[in-house]
Each structure stands twice: as structure tokens, then as C-alpha cells.
Amino acid sequence: MDRKIKNKNKTKSRLFKYYRQYKWSNVYKMVKNNKLSPEICNQRAENKLVVITGATSGIGRLTAKKYASMGADILCINRNPEKSEKLKNEIENEFNVDCKYIIADLSILKDIFNAAQQLNDLDRPIDTLIHNAGVYLTKKEVTPDNLEKVFAVHYLSSFVINYLLVDKLKAQDKCRIIMVNSEGHRFAVWGLRLDDLNWNKRRYMGLKSYGSAKLAQLQSMLVFDDVFANSGVTINSMHPGAVKTEAGQDNGPIYRWFKERFFEKRLKSADISAEALYYLGESKEVENISGKFFNLTKIEEPTPPALDKEAAYELWEKSLELTELPNESPYIKNYDNIVVGGGMAGLTSAIYLARAGRKVLLVEKNNECGGLVNSFNRNGFHFDAGVRALEDAGIITPMLNDLGIDIEFVKSPVSVGLEKEVLKITDINSLEDYRKMLEKFYPERKDEIDGLIKAIRKIMKHMDVLYGIENPLFKDIKKDRQFLFKVLLPWFPRFLLTIGKINKMNTPVEDYLGQFIKDPSLLDIITQHFFKNTPAFFALSYFSLYLDYFYPKQGVGKLAEALTNKFLELGGELKTNTTITRVLAKDLRVADQKNNLYNYKQLIWAGDLKTFYKITDIEGLEPKTKQKFKEKKHEVLQSRGTDSVYSLFMQVDQPLEKFGEIAEGHFFYTPSKKGLGETHRKELKTILDNFDRIDKKEIIAWLKKFTELNTYEISIPGLKNPSLVPEGKTGLIISFLAEYDLFKKVEEAGWYDEFVEKLEELIIETINNSIYPFLKGNVMDRFSFSPLSIEKRTGSSEGSIVGWSFENPIPVVNKIQLSDKSVFTPIDTIYQAGQWAASPAGVPMSILTGKLAADKAIKR
Numbered sequence: 001m002d003r004k005i006k007n008k009n010k011t012k013s014r015l016f017k018y019y020r021q022y023k024w025s026n027v028y029k030m031v032k033n034n035k036l037s038p039e040i041c042n043q044r045a046e047n048k049l050v051v052i053t054g055a056t057s058g059i060g061r062l063t064a065k066k067y068a069s070m071g072a073d074i075l076c077i078n079r080n081p082e083k084s085e086k087l088k089n090e091i092e093n094e095f096n097v098d099c100k101y102i103i104a105d106l107s108i109l110k111d112i113f114n115a116a117q118q119l120n121d122l123d124r125p126i127d128t129l130i131h132n133a134g135v136y137l138t139k140k141e142v143t144p145d146n147l148e149k150v151f152a153v154h155y156l157s158s159f160v161i162n163y164l165l166v167d168k169l170k171a172q173d174k175c176r177i178i179m180v181n182s183e184g185h186r187f188a189v190w191g192l193r194l195d196d197l198n199w200n201k202r203r204y205m206g207l208k209s210y211g212s213a214k215l216a217q218l219q220s221m222l223v224f225d226d227v228f229a230n231s232g233v234t235i236n237s238m239h240p241g242a243v244k245t246e247a248g249q250d251n252g253p254i255y256r257w258f259k260e261r262f263f264e265k266r267l268k269s270a271d272i273s274a275e276a277l278y279y280l281g282e283s284k285e286v287e288n289i290s291g292k293f294f295n296l297t298k299i300e301e302p303t304p305p306a307l308d309k310e311a312a313y314e315l316w317e318k319s320l321e322l323t324e325l326p327n328e329s330p331y332i333k334n335y336d337n338i339v340v341g342g343g344m345a346g347l348t349s350a351i352y353l354a355r356a357g358r359k360v361l362l363v364e365k366n367n368e369c370g371g372l373v374n375s376f377n378r379n380g381f382h383f384d385a386g387v388r389a390l391e392d393a394g395i396i397t398p399m400l401n402d403l404g405i406d407i408e409f410v411k412s413p414v415s416v417g418l419e420k421e422v423l424k425i426t427d428i429n430s431l432e433d434y435r436k437m438l439e440k441f442y443p444e445r446k447d448e449i450d451g452l453i454k455a456i457r458k459i460m461k462h463m464d465v466l467y468g469i470e471n472p473l474f475k476d477i478k479k480d481r482q483f484l485f486k487v488l489l490p491w492f493p494r495f496l497l498t499i500g501k502i503n504k505m506n507t508p509v510e511d512y513l514g515q516f517i518k519d520p521s522l523l524d525i526i527t528q529h530f531f532k533n534t535p536a537f538f539a540l541s542y543f544s545l546y547l548d549y550f551y552p553k554q555g556v557g558k559l560a561e562a563l564t565n566k567f568l569e570l571g572g573e574l575k576t577n578t579t580i581t582r583v584l585a586k587d588l589r590v591a592d593q594k595n596n597l598y599n600y601k602q603l604i605w606a607g608d609l610k611t612f613y614k615i616t617d618i619e620g621l622e623p624k625t626k627q628k629f630k631e632k633k634h635e636v637l638q639s640r641g642t643d644s645v646y647s648l649f650m651q652v653d654q655p656l657e658k659f660g661e662i663a664e665g666h667f668f669y670t671p672s673k674k675g676l677g678e679t680h681r682k683e684l685k686t687i688l689d690n691f692d693r694i695d696k697k698e699i700i701a702w703l704k705k706f707t708e709l710n711t712y713e714i715s716i717p718g719l720k721n722p723s724l725v726p727e728g729k730t731g732l733i734i735s736f737l738a739e740y741d742l743f744k745k746v747e748e749a750g751w752y753d754e755f756v757e758k759l760e761e762l763i764i765e766t767i768n769n770s771i772y773p774f775l776k777g778n779v780m781d782r783f784s785f786s787p788l789s790i791e792k793r794t795g796s797s798e799g800s801i802v803g804w805s806f807e808n809p810i811p812v813v814n815k816i817q818l819s820d821k822s823v824f825t826p827i828d829t830i831y832q833a834g835q836w837a838a839s840p841a842g843v844p845m846s847i848l849t850g851k852l853a854a855d856k857a858i859k860r
Contacts, residue, residue, distance in 0.1 A: 018190055021304035030183060033295040034242065038276035041283040046071035050281065051119065051126050053106060053157065054133030056083035059180060059240050062274035063130060068095040070278065075122075076101040077115050077133070106133045106157035109145045109323060116164040125172040128281040129165070131158035131179040131217075140204040147322065148198045154213035159220050159319050162235070166331055170231040170595075174287075177224070178280050179217050180273075181237035181293065187211025191305035192219070194318050218293060218302055219312035220319070225291030226589065226597045227331040234290035238280060240273035241296050272296065309587055313599055331596060335361045335573075337857055338590060338600040340580050341607035343371030343794070344843050345834030347563040348850030349604045349857075351403060354570035356858045361598060362572060363590075365579045365607075370560025371794050372801060373843060379781065381651045381731035382724035384556040386790075386801065388412075388715040388733065389549040389666050393844035394467040396559075398474035399851070405562050410720055412551035415663035417771060418525065418670050422663050425546050431456065434543070441673045442522050451516035452526065455536075456543050459505070463544040465491075465498040466816070473851050499817050505537040508806065512536035524675025528711045529668065531642045531737065532681075533806035538840045549666060551720045579795075583612065585827050586620030602829050602857040606850060609636055609812075609836035610797045612825075621827070628826035635811040641800025642807075644787030646738035648763050651781040652730040654774055656718045659730055662771060665719030670711040671770040680706065684739060691745045699746075700758055707762040710736050714767075729780075734763055740787040740798040747788060760784055796835075802842060803835035814839040823853040831856055 050067045054060040055076035064074050068091045076099070078084040084101040091099040102118050104111035119126065134154055141149040147156065158179055169175045188211040196202055199209065217237065224235045276296040280286055286297075293302040305311060313334055320326065335358075339350045342364030350362040368374065372386020389412035390396060400407065415424045416434065423430065423437050431453060438449045469491050470483075477484050505512065510527050513536070517523045530539045552558035568574060575592075582591040589599050605612045613633040618626050663669070683702060687694055715733040718725035725731045746755045760782055768776035787799030804810045812832075813822035822838035823831045831853040835841035838849055 018304040018308075026301050026303075029300060030295065033298045033300055034183075036296065036298055038241075038272050039279050039283070039285070039297040040275060041279040043282050043284070044070045045127070045278075045282050048072045048127035049075060049122075049124055050128045050130065051075045051077065052130045052132055053077040053161075054079075055101075056080055056087055059270045059273040059277070060130075060132040061087065062270050063132065063277045064099075065091060065095075066274040066278045067128070067281070068097050068099065070282070071095075071097065072127070073098040074100070075119075077104050077106070079103070079105050107135070107143045107147075107149050107152045109143075109147075109152075109156070109160070112157045112160045113164070116161045119161065119165055120168050126165070126169065126175055129161075129169075129175065129177045130277060130281070131161070131177070132277075133157060134180065136206060136210055138206040140199055140209070142198065146198070148209065150209045151197055151213045151216065154210070155216040155220065156319065156323060158217060160323055160325070162220070162224055163325060166227060169233045170228065172232065174232045175234075176281050176287075177233065177235040178277060179221060179235070179237040180240055180277070181217055182210070182214045183239045183295070184211050185214035185218055185306060186303050188215040188305060189303070191308065191311055192216060192315060194314060197318075197322075215303070215306055216315060218306040219308070219315050221291060221293075222307070222309050222312040223316045223332060226587070226591075228290070229591065229597075230595055234286075234288070236280060236286075236290060236292050236294060238276060238294040238296065239300075240270070240276065332599065333361070333597075334599040335359050336601050337361075337604065338363065338598055339604045339606055340590070341371075341605065341834060342366070342369030342564075342574070342576070343606060343834060344373055344560070344563075344846040345837070345850035345853075346604070346606035347560065347567060348399065348847045349606060349833055349854040350572055351563060351567045351570060352851055352854035353604075353857060354567055354572040355403075356854075358858070360567075360572045361600075362567060362574050363578050363580055363592070363598075364574070364576045365795055366793060367576050368560070369564045369574070369576075370557060372790070373556055373560050375555035375557025378649075378783075379651060380726045381729065382555050382717050383649050383731055383733060384715065384717060385785070385793075386645075386647075387556050387843060388713065388735075389551050390556065390559065390843060391545050391548045392467070392550065393548075393842075394469060394471045395474070395844040395847050398470040399847055400562075402474045403563075403566055405566055407558055407562055408553040409550045410553050412549040412666050412720055413664040414546040414549060415667045416546075416669075417663060417667060418673055419770065422667075422669075422771070424664055425543075427547065428460070431460075431543060438522070442519060445517075445519045445522055448517045448519060448522060452513065455513075456540050459537060459540045460544045462498050462502055462537070463541050465494050466502070467548075471848065473848065473855075496817075499815075502537045503815065505540075506535045508533035509536045509539035512540075520677060521673055521675040524677060525670050525673060525711065528670070528676050528680065528737075531802065531806060535806065535840065551666075551717075553721050555717060555721075555724065580607075581615060583616040583830075585616055585618050585830065588829060600829075602831065602860060604831045604833055604850075604853045604857060605825070606832070606834040606846075606853075607836075608795045608797050609832065611795060612832070613637060616827075618827070625826055625828075632811070632826050635809075639808055639811045640805045641740070641796060641798035642802055642805040643737045644740045644790055644799035645735050645785075645801055646743075646759070646787065647733055647735040647785045648760055649783050649785070650732045650734070650764075650775075650779050652732050652775065653728075653778040653780050654730050655728050656716070656722060656725065656730050658774065659716055659732070659772065660719050663714070665716040667714040667716075668711065669714055669767075669771055671766055672709050674709055676706070676709045680710070680739075684742065688739075688741050688745065691749070696751065699755075703755075703759060704762055707759070707766045712736050712763075712767070732775075734767060738787050740791070740800075743786045743788050743799075752788075756784055756786060800835075802840060804839045806840075810839045812836065812838055819845075819848060820852055822849055823856055 050072045052060050052064050055064045056078045068074050078101055081103050088099045102115050104115040137150055143149050143152050187207045221235055221237050279297050292299050337353045337358050338361045339346045340363050342362055347369055350360050353360045374385040415422050421437050423433050435453050439446055469487050472488050579593045580590045581593050589597055591597050613636050618629050713735045746752050764776055791799040819838055825832050833849040833853040834846050838845055
């Protein structure tokens with residue numbers, strides 16, 4: 001009963017929608033076009049193969065002869081063997097071309113499938129495919145497949161043949177498909193009745209049946225035009241003009257008498273139809289035109305139902321059902337939601353959408369989800385691809401609890417080191433030890449160090465408020481009244497007050513600390529931990545984060561793996577090794593690198609935002625939406641991703657204990673108290689600006705100084721779980737912030753491999769000469785990921801790992817209290833999520849925006 005009401009309501013809504021779309025001007029154009037003669041093409045079709053259905057009489061016969069007269073070989077699909085043989089002899093004798101035929105009754109599915117198979121088996125390409133076969137009935141007839149005959153001949157035969165030839169035709173260089181349609185499609189004024197295609201619920205009328213079949217053919221053209229996009233195959237439909245044909249000869253003597261005495265006196269010769277079909281098949285003027293309805297050779301706008309892509313895709317699915325073709329089309333699939341990007345944001349969105357009962361497709365360009373929250377194994381050594389540990393921020397644990405995901409975590413204790421001094425951070429009291437360590441290196445800067453410690457303490461208090469409760473987004477507030485009244489409401493005023501204080505610390509950390517730290521080296525060894533111009537609050541919260549780090553016992557990738565499994569468990573569909581190359585916003589559709597098409601009701605873009613704005617087609621959208629999109633596109637493309645990261649992975653022939661005696665498994669280390677100074681800013685800029693004129697030796701010399709003065713993040717997974725490495729061995733990951741442009745220029749100059757090898761050697765030498773003196777001679781194997789590797793894996797512009805650079809205006813929401821607005825794009829059916837949707841970003845923010853985007857889509 002609910003389905004009947006739903007269908008009834010859908011019919012009503014379409015009626016009103018179509019009513020508003022009808023234009024008298026289109027009717028006037030149709031009348032005007034009906035008086036025109038077709039354009040003529042004199043270009044020959046030598047040695048081409050033209051396939052024509054229904055070619056033994058009328059338009060089909062004349063069209064076959066026209067193409068043959070211009071040198072084309074003909075393959076006909078006809079019902080009558082005797083007439084087919086006669087046509088074959090006429091064409092071959094008169095025009096000296098090859099003419100073959102396939103016998104098939106195109107009202108019977110078995111024959112249609114057989115004809116399509118024979119076309120597929122051809123050892124030559126099909127240059128032009130003309131669907132001409134037709135029938136007109138005044139009384140309903142049902143085929144052996146229990147299908148209304150007019151619908152089967154005019155629509156289903158062309159649908160099945162086109163569908164089964166897709167792969168063959170796409171593999172060809174070119175092909176033109178032409179469907180002989182009719183202005184008669186206008187008799188189906190309010191669209192198709194998919195619930196009554198056999199006319200069991202309505203009184204059968206010849207004109208309406210014919211109009212419905214022709215409308216169905218036009219709607220299928222919309223879908224096939226998408227299927228064949230960018231393949232060299234075009235598909236168009238044409239009204240053949242008001243011409244004399246043998247249509248309706250089976251309708252009895254009365255109909256034939258009226259036709260001969262009244263109708264045909266006003267009709268033109270079908271020669272004009274043949275000329276038009278030749279023009280559409282051969283003229284260079286229309287070789288790149290596809291998805292259009294022609295009145296002879298004049299493009300004309302069909303009725304509103306014939307332009308309704310939503311209805312077209314519903315018909316597509318119904319047609320697959322009627323013909324018993326695979327329920328899931330290999331070319332076009334329909335979803336409630338499509339999520340692009342299988343990182344933390346994309347996984348989160350996809351899971352919550354699937355849990356809400358949506359039909360969801362998650363598209364990921366790599367073989368597995370997670371992005372840089374991932375792990376891999378090499379020769380028995382476990383490595384984390386990007387993120388070395390996780391911070392909860394009141395988000396990760398609540399999400400996992402909400403989803404019923406159980407992952408075994410261990411603490412990820414942190415050490416901080418400067419030259420030979422190493423501090424293992426255990427609790428809040430370690431902050432005093434940190435002060436003492438700094439004072440040991442900079443005894444004359446106690447006041448400045450005191451200012452730093454005070455700032456860190458203040459920020460730690462803010463952090464306690466900010467992340468002091470489980471994020472309510474992952475709570476069912478209506479059911480959990482205790483959380484609402486005892487936790488959330490008392491916390492909220494403190495949150496608002498804290499947000500105000502945080503916003504006052506939104507200045508770059510270099511400027512903020514520069515107010516009270518005057519020693520350039522001291523300033524450097526603090527700030528070179530962070531991305532350039534990181535807001536002071538987020539930079540100086542690092543001590544709180546050190547205390548909060550935790551680690552999935554089987555590696556960071558375990559989190560992505562668990563979320564992927566939950567998504568699949570909830571019935572979601574995952575498509576990996578797939579890159580979305582186009583977003584067709586008006587059509588609610590995306591296309592991948594193989595030109596497969598996927599329809600959505602709502603799209604969540606959880607990938608690189610620059611890519612989104614580059615590949616999104618906004619034609620057909622409302623002018624206001626287009627303008628907003630163009631403005632945001634300009635803003636986004638003018639912005640830049642923040643620093644990237646370079647990581648060196650090593651398999652070391654030394655036991656874990658030897659490393660563990662020095663520092664924890666998560667170690668932030670600076671080999672020299674001098675700091676980078678201008679090495680990572682001014683000197684690097686000079687190199688980049690003059691790269692083509694600078695000798696390679698100068699760049700290597702700079703690189704040596706850079707590695708000696710830099711700050712490193714060192715991760716040893718085995719110290720968190722010894723089973724992650726072979727016994728007696730250690731897996732070591734050494735990372736640092738890196739400039740994407742340097743690696744890009746080196747690659748373009750042709751010495752990338754040499755550069756990376758030298759960089760690896762310099763890092764090992766620096767670390768060996770400072771904190772791990774046993775390293776250099778015990779490296780069994782090594783390899784590295786550069787900013788270019790990150791860009792390739794994640795698709796992230798400039799190889800950025802946390803979204804937008806803080807050096808330029810940020811084109812997205814960059815205030816915590818506005819995070820719920822971060823997921824909107826200028827297009828109301830598309831949301832955004834992930835590191836590019838809000839700033840600053842990390843794993844918790846990616847998860848948060850993923851959940852926010854899913855919630856918006858669910859409520860829409």
C-alpha cells in the first residue's frame with residue numbers, strides 16, 4: 001500500500017513539474033521545422049559498415065540504398081527472410097557493395113539478444129547503427145515475453161542491442177548510433193507509467209502507446225549518451241518527417257482505408273528521411289554531437305519528460321528487470337549517496353550513511369582505505385604509512401563506541417630530545433622537566449622559557465575544556481538524558497568562554513612566541529616542530545597531545561581496517577582503485593577513470609578540494625549557484641596546501657631494547673640547539689627561485705645543513721608492540737616537514753632518485769652522529785616516501801597532510817565553533833569533509849567533518 005501511494009505521489013509531482021516546463025515556443029519551432037527540408041551530405045561512406053533494423057520497406061529500405069549508393073556495406077536486421085534476400089540482391093547488384101542480413105523478430109527478446117550477439121561477433125567495427133524498426137497498432141498486442149508489442153519493438157529492441165554492444169562500440173575509434181524516433185513522443189504528455197507499461201490499468205490507445213514507446217527511446221538516449229561519453233561513440237534520435245511508410249499495415253482494412261484516403265495525401269516521400277539519416281550518419285557537421293533530438297537534420301527540444309534524467313534512470317533499471325539483463329549495470333549505477341575518498345572523513349561519512357539505511361558507494365583511489373592512516377608490512381617489519389599515533393580529542397573513542405567497534409589500543413608514550421638530552425614525558429609534571437631541559441641549553445633565557453611554559457600551561461587548560469567531554473555528535477542526546485543535563489549543559493558555557501580565548505591566539509606561532517622569545521635558536525627549536533604559521537593555540541597544544549597519544553596495538557592501519565569492515569558489514573559498497581574524474585552536478589552523477597558513471601542523490605567529497613573544483617561541471621545549474629561556485633573555485637585554487645612530510649623507513653639489525661633505552665617509540669628529536677634559522681625559509685626560497693641556475697653541489701650542501709639542524713619525528717612501532725618486528729630487529733621511521741616544491745623541481749630536473757638517496761644518507765648520518773650511534777652500520781634495508789609519494793597516494797595537492805597552508809588566506813572554515821558549517825559547498829546536493837573542509841585539520845577533525853556531512857545528507 002505504501003508503495004502504491006508513493007508511486008501515485010510521484011506521478012502527481014511529475015505532472016506538475018512537467019506542466020511548468022512546457023513552452024509554447026517549442027511547439028512553434030516544431031511546426032516550423034516540419035516545413036524544412038533536410039540538410040544534404042555528399043561525403044561518401046566508402047567501405048564503412050552500416051547496420052539498419054527494419055530495412056525491407058519504407059524508411060529503412062531507402063536508407064539502406066542511400067548508404068549503399070555512397071559506398072557503404074550494409075547489414076540489415078529484418079523479420080522477413082524473403083524480403084531480406086530480395087533487398088540483398090538489389091543492393092549488391094545495383095551498388096556493388098556487400099549486403100548481409102540477420103533474421104530477427106524485434107518484438108521477441110530471444111531474437112533481439114541473438115541479433116545483438118551476432119553484431120558483437122562481427123570482426124569489423126560498426127560505423128553507423130540505425131534503429132529504424134517500428135510498428136503502429138490500434139489494438140494492444142502482447143508478445144511471447146508478455147510485453148506490449150509496440151514498446152518491445154520501438155524501445156526494448158534498441159535498448160538491448162545498444163546495451164549489449166557498449167563494450168564493442170566503446171573499443172572502436174568511432175560509431176554513430178541513430179534512433180528513428182518521432183514527434184509522436186509528445187503524445188506521452190506526462191511521462192511514462194513504469195507501473196503499467198503493458199497497458200493493463202489504462203485503456204489502450206494507439207497514439208499513446210506509440211508515444212510512450214518513442215518517449216522511452218528518447219529517455220534511454222540520455223542514459224546511453226552518458227555511457228558513451230568521451231568514447232568516440234555518439235547517439236542521437238531523429239523525427240523522420242511526415243512521410244509515407246508501411247507502418248500500420250497490420251491494423252485492418254478500415255485503418256488502411258483511412259490512411260490511404262486521408263493521411264497519406266498530406267505525407268511526403270520517405271526519401272527525405274533517408275537523406276536526413278545519411279546526413280546524421282556521415283556529415284562532419286554533427287560528428288561530435290550526441291544526446292540530441294533532431295527533426296530531420298534540425299536540432300529540436302523534445303518534451304520535458306524526454307529530458308528528465310531521473311525518470312530516464314528509473315526506466316533504465318526497469319528495462320534491465322524486464323529483459324533479465326544483470327540487475328547491476330556495469331556502466332551506470334544509482335545510489336542514495338556517493339562518498340569520494342576513503343580516508344578517515346570518507347569512511348566516517350560512508351558508515352553513518354549506511355547505518356541510516358542509505359544505499360552508499362564509497363570510492364577510493366587506492367587499493368585500501370585509510371589514506372595516510374594506514375599500515376603495511378615489509379619483510380616482516382610493520383610500518384605506519386603516515387600517522388604515527390592517534391589523539392582522541394573527544395572524538396575517536398566516542399565514535400568507535402557508537403559504532404560498536406572494538407580495537408585494542410596501547411599508550412603511545414612520547415619522548416622529546418635535544419642533542420644528547422632526552423626527556424620521556426609521562427604526565428603533567430613532565431612540563432617542569434621540559435623547562436629544565438631548555439634552561440640547560442639556554443641558561444641566559446630563563447625568562448623567555450618561563451613565558452613559553454606559562455603559555456603551554458594556559459593552553460593545556462583550554463584543551464582540557466575543549467576536549468574534556470565526549471563529543472556530543474556521537475551521542476544520542478534524546479536518549480542519554482544524563483549526559484545532556486549532567487555533562488553537556490554544564491560544559492557548554494565553559495566551552496564558549498574557552499573558544500573566545502582560543503580565537504585570541506589565532507596568530508602564527510612564530511609571531512606569538514616572538515613577543516617574549518628573543519633568542520632565534522630557542523624560537524627555532526620550538527617552532528620548527530610545526531607547519532609554517534600554524535596558529536599559536538594549535539601549535540602550543542603539543543604538550544597536551546603528547547599525553548593523549550595512543551596506538552592501535554596492531555598498527556595505525558587497524559583503525560582504517562575496522563572502519564572499512566564496519567562499512568561493508570552495514571551493506572555499503574566499496575569501489576577501490578577507482579578515481580573520480582568528473583562530477584556532473586546538474587545530472588547528479590560522477591564518472592571514473594574508465595568512464596563508468598554513478599548516480600547519486602547527494603555526494604560527499606572527502607578528497608582533495610582543488611581536484612573537486614577542477615573536475616566539477618556546473619553547466620545547467622541555477623545562475624546564482626554557478627556564480628557562488630565560480631567565486632569559491634577561484635578562492636580554493638588560489639590557496640595552497642601546507643608543508644608536506646618526508647619519511648625514511650629503515651629495517652635495522654639491532655634489538656628494540658637498544659632503542660628503547662634511549663627514547664620512547666614516539667620521539668620528537670632535534671640534533672642541534674642552533675635551530676634551522678633561515679635554512680628552511682630564506683635559503684630554501686632562494687634555491688627554489690633560482691633552481692635552474694644553481695649547481696647540484698650547492699643544493700646538496702644546503703641539504704646537509706638542513707638535515708643537521710632540523711627536527712625529526714621518530715617512530716618505532718615495535719616499542720609499542722614487539723610483535724610488529726622480527727625478533728632482535730627494529731623498524732624505524734624518521735620523518736620531517738618537507739617542501740613539496742623542492743622535490744617537484746628535482747624530479748623535473750631528472751635527478752630525483754639521486755636526490756632521495758643522498759637525503760637518506762644524510763639523515764642516517766645525522767641521527768647516527770647524534771642520538772643513535774649504532775644506526776649507520778646496521779641498516780639492512782631502507783626506502784622513503786616523499787611529498788610526491790604522498791601526492792600520488794592521497795591525491796592531496798602539494799602533498800599536504802593537514803590541508804591548507806597557514807601562510808595564505810584559508811578558503812574554508814577555520815574556527816572550531818563554526819565546524820558544523822564546514823561541510824557545505826555552493827551546490828546544495830554536494831557536501832565536503834576531511835582535512836580540506838576545515839582548518840586546522842587532523843584525524844579527529846576529519847572524522848568530525850565526516851560525521852557532520854553524513855548528518856546533513858541524512859536530514860536533507
